[in-house]
Amino acid sequence: MTLAVETTDLKVQLRLADDDWFTACDLSALTPGRGVAALLPDGRQVALFRDRADRLYAVDNRDPFTGAAVLSRGLTGTHRNRPFVASPLLKQRFDLVSGECLDDEEVRVAAYEVRAA
Amino acid sequence: MTTAPGATPTIVLVGHGMVGQRFLEALAERGLTATHRVVVLCEEPRPAYDRVALTSYFSGRTAEDLSMTDMGFIEDHGIELYVGDPAETIDREARTVTARSGRVFAYDTLVLATGSYPFVPPVPNKDATGCFVYRTIEDLLAIEEYARTRATTGAVVGGGLLGLEAAGALKGLGLATHIVEFAPRLMPVQVDEGGGAALLRTIAGMGLSVHTGVGTQEIVTDASGTVTGMKLSDGSELPTDMVVFSAGVRPRDQLARDCGLTVGERGGITVDEQCRTVTDPHVFAIGECALAADGRVYGLVAPGYEQAQTAAATIASDEAAFVGADLSTKLKLLGVDVASFGDAHGTTADCLDVVYSDSRAGLYKKLVIGPDGTLLGGILVGDADAYGTLRALTGSVPPISPESLVLPAGADSGAQLGPSALPDEAIICSCHNVSKGAVRGAVTEHECTTVPEVKKCTKAGTGCGSCVKVLGQLVNAELEASGVEVDKGLCGCFAQTREELYEIVLALRITSYQELLDRYGREGARGGDGCETCKPAVGSIIASLAPAIGASGYVLDGEQAALQDTNDHFLANLQKNGSYSVVPRIPGGEIAPEKLIVIGEIARDFGLYTKITGGQRIDMFGARVEQLPLIWARLVDAGFESGHAYGKALRTVKSCVGSTWCRYGVQDSVRMAIDLELRYRGLRSPHKLKSAVSGCQRECAEAQSKDFGVIATVGGWNLYVGGNGGATPRHADLLAQDLSDAELVRLIDRFLMFYIRTADRLERTSVWLERIPGGLDHVRDVVVHDSLGICDDLEQLMRAHVSHYRDEWAETINDPERLARFVSFVNAPDTPDPVVAFVPERDQIKPDLPLLNIGLRPADDVLEGSAR
Ligand code: SRM
Ligand SMILES: Cc1cc2nc3c(=O)[nH]c(=O)nc-3n(C[C@H](O)[C@H](O)[C@H](O)COP(=O)(O)OP(=O)(O)OC[C@H]3O[C@@H](n4cnc5c(N)ncnc54)[C@H](O)[C@@H]3O)c2cc1C
Ligand code: SF4
Ligand code: FES
Numbered sequence: 001m002t003l004a005v006e007t008t009d010l011k012v013q014l015r016l017a018d019d020d021w022f023t024a025c026d027l028s029a030l031t032p033g034r035g036v037a038a039l040l041p042d043g044r045q046v047a048l049f050r051d052r053a054d055r056l057y058a059v060d061n062r063d064p065f066t067g068a069a070v071l072s073r074g075l076t077g078t079h080r081n082r083p084f085v086a087s088p089l090l091k092q093r094f095d096l097v098s099g100e101c102l103d104d105e106e107v108r109v110a111a112y113e114v115r116a117a
Numbered sequence: 118m119t120t121a122p123g124a125t126p127t128i129v130l131v132g133h134g135m136v137g138q139r140f141l142e143a144l145a146e147r148g149l150t151a152t153h154r155v156v157v158l159c160e161e162p163r164p165a166y167d168r169v170a171l172t173s174y175f176s177g178r179t180a181e182d183l184s185m186t187d188m189g190f191i192e193d194h195g196i197e198l199y200v201g202d203p204a205e206t207i208d209r210e211a212r213t214v215t216a217r218s219g220r221v222f223a224y225d226t227l228v229l230a231t232g233s234y235p236f237v238p239p240v241p242n243k244d245a246t247g248c249f250v251y252r253t254i255e256d257l258l259a260i261e262e263y264a265r266t267r268a269t270t271g272a273v274v275g276g277g278l279l280g281l282e283a284a285g286a287l288k289g290l291g292l293a294t295h296i297v298e299f300a301p302r303l304m305p306v307q308v309d310e311g312g313g314a315a316l317l318r319t320i321a322g323m324g325l326s327v328h329t330g331v332g333t334q335e336i337v338t339d340a341s342g343t344v345t346g347m348k349l350s351d352g353s354e355l356p357t358d359m360v361v362f363s364a365g366v367r368p369r370d371q372l373a374r375d376c377g378l379t380v381g382e383r384g385g386i387t388v389d390e391q392c393r394t395v396t397d398p399h400v401f402a403i404g405e406c407a408l409a410a411d412g413r414v415y416g417l418v419a420p421g422y423e424q425a426q427t428a429a430a431t432i433a434s435d436e437a438a439f440v441g442a443d444l445s446t447k448l449k450l451l452g453v454d455v456a457s458f459g460d461a462h463g464t465t466a467d468c469l470d471v472v473y474s475d476s477r478a479g480l481y482k483k484l485v486i487g488p489d490g491t492l493l494g495g496i497l498v499g500d501a502d503a504y505g506t507l508r509a510l511t512g513s514v515p516p517i518s519p520e521s522l523v524l525p526a527g528a529d530s531g532a533q534l535g536p537s538a539l540p541d542e543a544i545i546c547s548c549h550n551v552s553k554g555a556v557r558g559a560v561t562e563h564e565c566t567t568v569p570e571v572k573k574c575t576k577a578g579t580g581c582g583s584c585v586k587v588l589g590q591l592v593n594a595e596l597e598a599s600g601v602e603v604d605k606g607l608c609g610c611f612a613q614t615r616e617e618l619y620e621i622v623l624a625l626r627i628t629s630y631q632e633l634l635d636r637y638g639r640e641g642a643r644g645g646d647g648c649e650t651c652k653p654a655v656g657s658i659i660a661s662l663a664p665a666i667g668a669s670g671y672v673l674d675g676e677q678a679a680l681q682d683t684n685d686h687f688l689a690n691l692q693k694n695g696s697y698s699v700v701p702r703i704p705g706g707e708i709a710p711e712k713l714i715v716i717g718e719i720a721r722d723f724g725l726y727t728k729i730t731g732g733q734r735i736d737m738f739g740a741r742v743e744q745l746p747l748i749w750a751r752l753v754d755a756g757f758e759s760g761h762a763y764g765k766a767l768r769t770v771k772s773c774v775g776s777t778w779c780r781y782g783v784q785d786s787v788r789m790a791i792d793l794e795l796r797y798r799g800l801r802s803p804h805k806l807k808s809a810v811s812g813c814q815r816e817c818a819e820a821q822s823k824d825f826g827v828i829a830t831v832g833g834w835n836l837y838v839g840g841n842g843g844a845t846p847r848h849a850d851l852l853a854q855d856l857s858d859a860e861l862v863r864l865i866d867r868f869l870m871f872y873i874r875t876a877d878r879l880e881r882t883s884v885w886l887e888r889i890p891g892g893l894d895h896v897r898d899v900v901v902h903d904s905l906g907i908c909d910d911l912e913q914l915m916r917a918h919v920s921h922y923r924d925e926w927a928e929t930i931n932d933p934e935r936l937a938r939f940v941s942f943v944n945a946p947d948t949p950d951p952v953v954a955f956v957p958e959r960d961q962i963k964p965d966l967p968l969l970n971i972g973l974r975p976a977d978d979v980l981e982g983s984a985r
Contacts (some may be wrong), residue, residue, distance in 0.1 A: 017879035028147055033646060033679030034686075036943040043951070044940070045883075051646050052631065064950070065613040067953045067969025068695035073683040077648035079609065086649035093649070 012048060013059045016040070016111040024048060027116050030056070035072035035085065037061045046112060047072035049096060051083055057096035058112035063087045064101070071109070125154045128432065129214050130371065131204040132230035135158035135168055136404030136421035138185050141196060141229060150194035156222050158214070160203035161253060164191075169418055169548075169581050171257060172282045175289045177844060180254050197938040207376040209397055223898035225434055226399055229373060229386060233366035233405040233416065235949070238274070241335035242617040247344030247359045252284045253368075260361065264290040270359035271295070272335050272347060275363035276303040283363045284325055295326045295355060297333055297347070307457035308481075308496050311474055311738035315481035315498040316455055330353070336360060357773060368406045368414050381408040390438040392428040399426045411441040418580060419547045448819060454501035456583070458495025459511040460485050468493055468701050477500075482523040488621075490514045505587030506536050509543035509553065535657075536591045539832035545587055548580025556588065561593040561662060568592055568837060602895075607649035607878060610634060610642035615803060615878045619658050628668035630655045632682055654878040655766055656680030660801035661873050664917035671928055672764075672801075673935060684763035687939070688925055689745055694964035696953045698738040699725070700762035701752050702798060705772040705790035705810075707734030715755040723748055726961045732807070736738040739962055741953050743946065747941050750928045765879075767806045770794035771819065775812030775829070782812030784829030789858070790818070793827070796862065797869065799922045803876040806869070807842075821849045824882040825865055830854070834861045838868055839893070849884070850893045854899055863912065870911035 010027040016067070024038040031051035037090040038046050045061035049072075052062040061069045066089045074085040099111035128144070130137055139159065144150050159165075164186035174183065200929070203218045209225065212925045235250035236244050247268070249260050252288035264271065264287065270288040273280050276298025287294045296303070302313025303320065312876045313329075321327055332350035339345050344850075346356040368385040378396045379387045385408030386394045392407065392898030394400045404421035410616050415421060420442035430437035463470055463485040473482045480499035487493050492510050497503065503522065515522060516538045534547070541554035559574045568589050569879040572578045578585045606612035611634075613621070618633070627633050633655060635643045658678055661803050669677065672685055684690050703714070716735055720727045723735040723744055740748055761767060772778070772791045784921075790810040800806070810827040811817040820826025826837040832855040840849025853864055876885040886893060898904040900911075929935045940946035952969065955962035 008723050023365035031651075031679055033676075037941065037950075039942040039945045039948060045950075048943070066693060067952070068693060070683070070691065070695045073651040073686065073691070075652055075680075075682065076646055077610075078642070078654070079648065081645075083646060089693065091649065093199050 010116045011117050012056060013117050014046065014048075021115070021117070024058075032107070033076050035074065035076070037069065037072035043068045045072075046080070047074075047085065048114070049083075049085060051076065056114040056116060057083060058114040059085070059094060059096060059099050060109040060111075061091075063089055063110055064094055064107050065090055078105055120918070121684070125152065127154040127156060127223060128226045128228065129224040130155070130157045130228045130230060131214065132232055132369075132404070133157050133165045133186075133198065133200075133419050133761055134230060134232045134404065135160070135185065135231070136164060136232035136425050137163035137228075139401060139422045140228060140425035140429060140496040141194075143191075143426050145190070146433075147429055147433045149429065149433055150196060153613070155194070155196045157198045157222075158204045158216050159198060159200045161255070162201045163199060163254065164188075164200055168252070169283055171251075171254070172286050174254070174257055175261075175286045177375075183254065186397050202725070203373060208370060209331065211378050212399060221514070224399070226401070227577070228428060229338045229402040229406055231372060231399065231406045234369050235362060236365045236367050237362045238333065238364055240333055240335055242338050242342075243362070245336050245338045245342050245344050246336075248336060249359065249361045251286075251361055251363055252277065252866055257286075260286070260359075261290060264292055264358055264598040266771060267932040270357045271359045271361065272297060272355060272887075273361045273363055274347075276300070276327065276329065277306060277363070277368075280363035281332045282322070283361045288323075288325060288467035289362065291357075292764070293323075293326075295357060296320075297355070298327070298329045299332045299738065301330045303327065303329065303459075304455065307461060308498060309462060309483065311472065312455070312457075312481045312483065312496045312498045315474065315476065315479050317501065318476065319479040336903055358588065366405065366416055368408070369414075371407075373402065373414065376403075378895060381412075381414070385414040390440055391431040392424050392439055393431065401431070402856055403428050408439065409439060413441070415442060418627055419550065422548065422580075425551060430656070454497065454499055456497045456501040456504040456508075457495070458504065458508040460493070461494045461496050463493070465493050468675075471519040472525055476845070480829055484519045486519050490519075492519070493536060502586070502851075505584045506539065507546065508547065509536070509545050509587070514541060536587050537594045545591065546575075546580065548584075549576040551575045551577035553591065556869075557595050560592055563600060565592070566596060569700075589920060606639070607654060610638050610647050610651045612639050613637065614873050615654055615658070618655065619662075619874055622655075622658050622666065623662055626666040628666055628677055628822050631676065649699060651876070652680040653682050653685070653765075654803075657801045657803065658683075661918070662914070664921040665914055668922050669944050670923065672925065673929070673938075677777050678938075679689050684850070686757060687742060687745060688749075688763060688929065690741065690763050691740060691966065692952055694966070694969055695950055696738070696964065697742065698736050699745070699748055699752075700730065700736045700760040701742055701757035701915060702760040702794070703734040703769055704794040704798075706980055707772070707787055709792060712755060713756070716750070716755075719748060719751050723954075724962060726963065730762075732793070733771045734769060736762070739943065739955060741949050742939050743941050743949065746930050746936050748907075750930050753924070753927050754931060758798070759926045764799050764801065765804055766799060767797040767808070769807060770797075771807075771809035773811050775810075775816035781815060782829065783831050784812055784834065785808040786812035786818065786827075786829055789827060789829075789834070789861075792864075793865070797865075799874075800869065800918055802869070802873045804879050805879045806882070822846065825849075825868060827861065833857050836861060836864055836868075836894070839882045839886035841881055843881075845883070846888075847883040852893075853899060857897040864900060866915040867911045868896070870914050870955070871896065871907075874911075 011023045012025050013021040013023050016022050029067050032050050032052045035047045035049045046058050047061040049057045063070050070088055071085055074088045076085050083094040086093045094109055095105055099109040103106040119529050137950050145385045156497050166183040167185050204214050205217050206215045206445035213221050214221050215796035235252050241884050250256055264646055272290040272295040272296030273284045274297050276296045276599030284294050284296045303316050303643045317327055327962050334348050334350055335345040335348040345362055346354050349367050370380045370386050373386045374380055375626045381387055386406055387408045388402050390410040392403050393400050394402055403424040427437040427439040469486050482497050484495040485493040492515050543553045545551055545553050545556055554573050559571045563574050565574050567570045571592055578588045607615055628933050634647055659668050689699055720737045725739050728736050730736045770790040772787045776784055806824045809820040809823045811818040811820045812829050820828050821840045822840045826833045826840055826849050834856045835854050837853045838852045841847040872882055941950045942948055954965040954968050956965045
């Protein structure tokens with residue numbers, strides 16, 4: 001497995017459980033409105049997003065309804081001022097800040113703190 | 118083994134059908150499940166399911182979809198449900214029920230809800246191989262299996278409501294279908310002579326053979342005892358491979374007879390108004406097995422539900438009574454509108470009929486009116502749109518004259534009566550007995566704003582579904598009345614329809630989604646990030662107008678990239694495990710051996726699952742994101758292009774072999790199909806577009822089920838539009854005849870561009886054609902006679918599309934920047950997604966689905982990312 005990260009301008013980093021900031025990619029790798037997936041050291045996957053106001057979000061990449069690791073490939077949007085991503089498989093929406101599923105209150109995905117540094 | 122009665126009183130329910138399940142819900146609603154032990158004996162191998170919707174299995178609903186039993190409900194209420202274990206005897210003295218398994222249950226209250234069994238007339242060989250009845254999911258599976266493997270012709274005995282449903286199912290299974298009805302007309306119980314005649318014409322017109330006024334005398338079999346035909350009472354013989362008996366039902370009252378409960382002369386367990394058996398106060402009977410206090414056995418679900426409520430209320434010592442119910446019905450299948458309600462046959466003294474009949478159009482409408490003007494009932498054939506409203510008005514004096522109620526809309530003085538005219542007590546949903554007042558309450562008091570919410574809140578519309586249309590009108594009317602403007606907008610971000618957005622984009626040459634959202638979006642949505650509904654819809658509008666408005670035609674350029682669904686984004690189709698499928702274009706379905714070999718080699722080298730699609734081309738499944746460019750590099754190299762299987766765009770133009778080889782062909786259908794596919798490839802539209810070209814009227818390419826279909830004639834081509842396969846099949850309408858090549862192409866250009874301009878998001882041509890005012894005639898006026906003077910524009914737009922077309926995959930693999938997106942992980946581009954894995958099946962691969970359930974998550978971490 002290669003966890004190579006190029007060194008250019010700003011980095012997208014997320015806070016892991018052990019409080020460490022993990023560098024996932026360059027900020028320039030994120031297109032507003034489109035996600036990317038990153039691999040975490042423990043084998044989990046995270047979906048990273050950037051909105052048009054350049055805010056960053058990170059949630060678990062795995063779609064809890066289907067099990068597939070695809071949330072990074074969903075369309076994003078705003079619902080009642082909450083940023084969300086809609087799973088590309090069965091279209092359930094997840095709040096990008098809290099990880100809550102907007103269509104089923106019993107379901108949530110992990111959400112991470114992110115920053116550009 | 119005997120289960121002794123404990124301190125808690127026990128209710129035993131025999132039969133877990135639709136009514137049994139409703140009874141359990143009624144027990145729960147009244148809190149009786151908390152105070153009682155509830156035991157359910159269920160004969161069928163599965164808990165209660167929606168028998169009324171049985172036939173929808175053939176249009177794609179699965180046995181699971183039909184289930185009405187939420188196991189959570191059963192468990193939460195501590196109900197003991199014994200599936201596949203019928204009651205065999207009842208000892209009323211000892212108050213016990215013995216089940217087939219040998220279990221014995223003592224009861225304080227026994228409720229029989231054993232339903233009916235299909236009546237099979239006692240004709241010779243009625244049990245031969247190939248004879249069926251139609252009542253349970255098991256019946257249906259057996260019919261399906263036999264029809265698929267052993268039959269090409271089927272006959273249904275009985276032309277009533279259920280017989281026609283069964284016939285529709287056989288026809289749907291591809292059988293040449295006959296209906297044999299003893300009465301002189303179809304649906305004799307529901308419709309009168311005039312209605313029967315209109316119905317007969319429509320059903321015969323759909324290709325079913327109807328034999329009325331004849332009885333079945335004998336089933337004819339071969340030496341092995343397998344059905345080969347039937348002898349009819351007029352002396353003729355009808356050859357058929359299978360027979361489905363649908364000649365009515367009889368109450369299942371044997372269990373009751375055996376234990377000495379009184380049953381009616383013609384069957385049915387005799388009960389009083391509280392649904393208690395007249396013989397034994399500890400025993401109740403509800404649903405189709407009961408002979409109600411009004412002397413009738415009801416074969417419909419709504420009265421059964423009412424009986425279930427009544428029995429539960431009585432057990433709870435509340436007052437309730439079942440005194441009779443209405444027999445309104447609507448045929449759900451076959452694409453024929455037939456409905457009858459109230460006193461359809463006019464049996465009330467001094468009543469009068471108001472009839473409108475148009476045999477040419479297959480229309481028949483009759484209303485039965487009482488001497489004081491009260492609407493008593495009616496029959497609608499051919500157009501039952503008004504059914505919901507009229508049924509609810511039954512028993513009152515309609516606010517407009519009955520004459521104008523039966524006249525078709527648009528005819529002189531023909532008036533449409535909206536549901537707003539109904540009184541609050543009017544029953545909108547007769548399956549669940551929901552009044553108009555209750556529906557209004559759902560909107561005003563419970564703040565429901567959509568039909569699904571109202572359905573959930575009131576249960577209305579969740580039975581046979583025939584009231585859903587009125588429900589929709591009512592919800593909208595109520596919202597409008599309470600000042601909520603009914604939103605026809607595209608989504609939460611745009612108040613405009615797709616058509617309006619198209620006009621804005623075209624007129625103002627807007628090439629950016631963000632600009633459109635910020636200038637024309639709803640107040641709260643401006644400046645935001647839009648949503649998953651409007652992004653692809655606007656992306657598609659911009660793409661189909663790209664050359665005309667000066668936008669980039671490449672769907673993944675700049676901002677466009679962020680608007681596309683994942684399929685368009687990766688130019689491939691996402692599959693359930695996160696892998697993709699790849700479909701190269703094979704125009705007209707014609708492919709040279711060399712290219713076929715290339716596909717084979719690529720699939721082999723990348724280990725892909727291959728399948729011939731229903732669209733005459735080849736799909737390769739199981740590619741990971743990072744493999745897509747490698748696969749396409751080889752495909753492009755061999756001369757393949759994107760097949761747009763992922764896009765709301767032209768899919769395929771199927772062809773038959775045509776005049777080149779076929780002895781019947783009158784034109785070269787393959788060449789035309791290839792020309793059309795190449796002309797319209799890449800055209801983005803509101804929904805996918807499909808086409809086909811047949812070389813003669815035999816129609817081997819199935820052109821009449823396509824958005825635009827072409828059939829060769831000796832003089833040229835006939836163009837059909839608005840056909841659809843899929844969930845709601847529709848035969849295409851003939852738009853123009855005997856066209857030359859050039860005329861054909863010009864008409865299709867205009868037709869497609871007019872559709873793209875005016876259709877709603879995700880609206881196929883079939884639905885669009887039915888929705889737009891004026892329908893086919895209007896479309897013909899616009900695209901053939903140029904009534905709006907826009908044909909030049911439409912042709913111009915299509916010319917621009919054709920000349921700007923470039924293959925998306927060729928453009929992608931030659932551009933490193935565009936290729937950058939095709940990686941599994943931004944920080945580990947060569948590590949494949951570990952959730953995408955495969956296992957072998959029939960010499961190929963299939964997704965490792967169990968892996969999706971476990972993922973890679975440590976076992977102790979159950980909260981995050983785990984939907985139960
Ligand atoms: C691959 C294929 C099945 C096959 O193995 O044969 C297929 C597969 C899918 N069909 Fe289909 N349809 C396929 C031929 C058809 C046909 C037959 C035909 O085209 O002649 C029909 C009926 C004809 C029609 O469309 O009118 C058909 C009617 C549908 C529908 C229902 C459309 C409707 O208007 O009711 C959907 C759902 C939709 O589009 O909303 C659908 C949707 C789908 C989707 C996109 C479902 C999904 O979202 O995953 C499937 C994805 C394909 C993939 O991942 O590659 N598919 N689908 C066929 C691809 C044909 C091709 O070469 O492009
Ligand atoms: C194809 C089809 C279409 C229909 N369409 C409509 C429609 O459009 N509108 C409408 O109102 N009605 C319709 N009906 C009728 C409707 O399905 C019935 O009225 C309804 O199912 C009656 O419910 P029930 O619970 O009384 O009987 P059922 O649903 O038949 O349930 C009775 C259950 O009891 C079980 N049982 C019998 N004996 C025993 C025993 N000894 N021990 C344990 N279990 C036993 C049976 O196996 C069965 O599962 C349709 C029926 C069919 C078959
Ligand atoms: S549609 Fe006509 S020309 Fe084409 S294959 Fe069938 S019979 Fe032959
Ligand atoms: S009338 Fe059957 S669902 Fe409403």
